[in-house]
Amino acid sequence: MSGDEIPGERIEEKVSLLRKDAESGGYFLNPDAGFVRQLARGLCINEKRYGYPSCPCRLAVGRREEDRDIICPCDYRDADLGEFGACYCALYVSPSVAQGKSPPVPVPERRPPRSERVSMTTRTGKMIDVPLPVWRCRVCGYLCARDTPPLVCPICKASKDRFERFM
Amino acid sequence: MTEMVRVNGRNRGDIRLYALSTCGWCAKTKELLNSLGVEYSYVFVDLLAQKELEDALREVEKFNPAGSFPTLVINGSRVIVGFREAEIREALQ
Numbered sequence: 001m002s003g004d005e006i007p008g009e010r011i012e013e014k015v016s017l018l019r020k021d022a023e024s025g026g027y028f029l030n031p032d033a034g035f036v037r038q039l040a041r042g043l044c045i046n047e048k049r050y051g052y053p054s055c056p057c058r059l060a061v062g063r064r065e066e067d068r069d070i071i072c073p074c075d076y077r078d079a080d081l082g083e084f085g086a087c088y089c090a091l092y093v094s095p096s097v098a099q100g101k102s103p104p105v106p107v108p109e110r111r112p113p114r115s116e117r118v119s120m121t122t123r124t125g126k127m128i129d130v131p132l133p134v135w136r137c138r139v140c141g142y143l144c145a146r147d148t149p150p151l152v153c154p155i156c157k158a159s160k161d162r163f164e165r166f167m
Numbered sequence: 168m169t170e171m172v173r174v175n176g177r178n179r180g181d182i183r184l185y186a187l188s189t190c191g192w193c194a195k196t197k198e199l200l201n202s203l204g205v206e207y208s209y210v211f212v213d214l215l216a217q218k219e220l221e222d223a224l225r226e227v228e229k230f231n232p233a234g235s236f237p238t239l240v241i242n243g244s245r246v247i248v249g250f251r252e253a254e255i256r257e258a259l260q
Contacts, residue, residue, distance in 0.1 A: 004188070004214075035191050042189030056189035057236065059213055059224065089191060106192070106249035109235040113228070 006044040014040040018091070025140075025156060027081075028098035030090050039091045043072055057089040058111065068161055069111065075138040075162075076110045128167050136166035169215075169223040171208035174201070179259050182207035185227045185238040188214055192250040193237040199252060205259050212236065 015037055022029050030036050042056025054060040055070040069075040077087040085094035086104040088111075096102050111117075135149040136142070140156035149163035171183060184200065186193035188211040200207050212223045224234055230246045231238045239247040239255065247254050 038191050038194060039189075042187075042191070045189050057187065057192060059187060059220075059234070059236065091191075106251055108249070109233040111233075113233050 004045050004049070006041055006048070010044055011037060011041050014044050018043075021157070022092065027092050028095055030086075030093050030104065031098055031100055036091065039089055055089060058109075064161070066117070069138065071162070073139055073156070073158075074111075078140065080107050080110060127165070130167050133165055134167035135163045138162050138164055169210050169212075169219065169226055171210045173208045174206065176204045176206040179205045180242045182259070183240045184209040185223065185236060185240070186211055187236045190236055195250045195252075196237040196239065196255070199250075199255055200259075203256070203259055 018036070018040060019029055021027075030039075039056050043053040046056060046060060047053045050060050050062050050064075050067065052064060052067070053072050054067045055072055055074050058070045058074075060067045060070065064071075072089075073092065074088070077092055080087050081092060081094055084105055084107045085097050085102065086092065086107055088107050088109065090097075090104040090107070093104055097104050130145070132145040132147065134143055134145045137149075137153040137156060137158055139158040139162050140153060142153055142155040143166060144150065145167075149160050151160050152158070153162065169185075182200070182205060184193075184196060184207055186197060186209055193211075197209060200209075210223060212220060212227070215223055227236070227238050228234045230240050231248045233248070235248060237248075237250065241247070241258055245258060247258065
């Protein structure tokens with residue numbers, strides 16, 4: 001695939017946006033500005049290539065339903081931040097890594113391998129009988145009880161298709 | 168076998184790097200191989216056409232079932248997944 005060149009100002013815009021979103025959400029970006037810029041470039045390329053900013057460190061298939069869990073911020077960010085102090089790409093890091101107190105460590109892939117991924121789209125198991133369905137944002141864990149999930153998560157701004165039925 | 172780009176250097180065996188062009192850790196791994204001055208081959212799997220991409224991903228999954236990047240394969244047997252600098256240095260010194 002060609003045509004992957006992203007103008008410098010577009011990358012800078014993306015970096016500011018990532019920084020602003022991180023700060024307002026209580027997250028921290030990697031203190032290595034060059035590394036962040038490189039990942040921002042990757043996100044811009046993927047946005048152009050697939051129509052959504054899928055993880056620059058994972059191979060997308062180009063079909064949103066199958067790549068949904070790796071659209072940045074991915075479904076695995078918070079778990080990896082908690083366990084390893086960085087997301088899979090190390091775009092988002094823990095406060096300690098952000099302050100330069102510890103370097104980011106390689107994060108093993110938490111996403112299930114291809115062969116086990118099919119079951120992820122539909123959550124199986126018994127549903128408890130509640131007056132309204134409860135929806136869970138797979139990015140930040142926000143829960144709400146209403147007929148359908150919100151268009152955009154009011155907490156992390158993830159889109160409607162990042163919600164799963166929780167109860 | 169996926170067609171790869173060869174980088175010349177000291178021969179430390181058959182070193183193959185499966186990487187993504189957009190990934191920060193893949194770039195760091197490639198830089199490390201360059202700084203070590205070893206001969207290696209690499210491919211940016213995300214830039215391949217559909218058929219070649221699928222073949223390359225199957226190759227990666229053979230060595231690393233997660234199908235993640237970077238995957239470094241040394242002499243078709245030793246596999247290092249991710250930018251594990253100390254491990255890569257030790258394997259290629």
